Amino acid sequence: MSPSLKNLLGLAVIASLVWFLYFGFVVTRTYDRSSEPTNFRSFTVQGDGKAVGVPDVASFSFDVITEGDKDLAKLQSDNATKMNAAIEFVTKQGIDKKDIATTGYSIQPRYENVICDYRAGSVCPPAEIVGYTVQQTTHVKIRDFKLISPLLTGVVTSGANSVTDIRFALDNPTEIENMARAEAIEKAKEKAKNIAEAGGFTLGRLLEISEGYISPSVSYRGGAMMDMAVGSKEAAVAPTIEAGSQEIQIQVYLKYEIR
Numbered sequence: 001m002s003p004s005l006k007n008l009l010g011l012a013v014i015a016s017l018v019w020f021l022y023f024g025f026v027v028t029r030t031y032d033r034s035s036e037p038t039n040f041r042s043f044t045v046q047g048d049g050k051a052v053g054v055p056d057v058a059s060f061s062f063d064v065i066t067e068g069d070k071d072l073a074k075l076q077s078d079n080a081t082k083m084n085a086a087i088e089f090v091t092k093q094g095i096d097k098k099d100i101a102t103t104g105y106s107i108q109p110r111y112e113n114v115i116c117d118y119r120a121g122s123v124c125p126p127a128e129i130v131g132y133t134v135q136q137t138t139h140v141k142i143r144d145f146k147l148i149s150p151l152l153t154g155v156v157t158s159g160a161n162s163v164t165d166i167r168f169a170l171d172n173p174t175e176i177e178n179m180a181r182a183e184a185i186e187k188a189k190e191k192a193k194n195i196a197e198a199g200g201f202t203l204g205r206l207l208e209i210s211e212g213y214i215s216p217s218v219s220y221r222g223g224a225m226m227d228m229a230v231g232s233k234e235a236a237v238a239p240t241i242e243a244g245s246q247e248i249q250i251q252v253y254l255k256y257e258i259r
Helices: 003-035 072-092 145-158 174-199 223-229
Strands: 042-053 057-068 100-112 128-142 162-169 203-214 246-258
Touching (some): 042 174, 042 203, 057 072, 057 145, 128 145, 145 162, 174 203
Antiparallel strands (some): 042 246, 057 162, 100 128
């Protein structure tokens, strides 16, 4: 084999080795970037978005609380009679049974401490049960807001003696949440562009997107007002309850590659 042919073969082998090494480097770098984003420079931006919706569902809870002596069976019977009357009133207003739920039932003893003279060295007897308190709680969901005020007063006149936890909510908040989320993402994108321009670098790929929080439902509580009215003539006066509006806030984080 001539020297010139040997030189050509040597150059071809060297070129092949260089090409394979470069190809391996590119493949490794590409895989490294796709599988381990932390191996290169990146930054994260935050965006906040909000959207306002009008609540379409209301809810409240009412209690029947019955106190008495140690005749527990009679107390439970009295309590059940009043609660059943209140629930019957609610159903007659057109509230579906699936929107009426018992959320609590409790029987609590009432004690009376025995007065004794500790200085005499006598052993004082334990506190004595003198009666019981029976309490049942029912939760009602209202889809027709015209029924709110009549229901709040009607359950009281039917036997309930506590009305609490009046709330307004969006039955399906997905659409409002999506609007808030879209605004948050757009704000985060704009912030990322401004940071890249100010920092003198090119905005790379979007590596990661995560959601920080969704604000809780805004609620209106009317329990104190209704509790004060229970047992008085004013309990028959229907209160004015306004649903207002509900604002949903969402926070998102976008992570970008720095080029």
